[in-house]
Amino acid sequence: MSLAPDLLAILVCPQCKGALEHRISPTEALVCHACRLVYAVEDDIPILLIDEATPL
Secondary structure, X not given: OOOOHHHHHHOOXXXXXXXXXXXXXXXXXXXXXXXXXXXXXXXXXXXXXXXXXXXX
16 A cells, blocks of 8 residues: 555655655655655655655
8 A cells, every 4th residue: 555645745854844756666755855865654654754764
């Protein structure tokens, strides 16, 4: 199962409040191109903690 479109429409980067790109492969993640950070999605729950993000 993937993230709901309604949820994706309101999610923003917690650092810059910019748009997030939803990627499905190789693993599901949300990407902020402005901050160059990747936020993981685990069990259909976005982990939007800046300290948990990985560099792009």
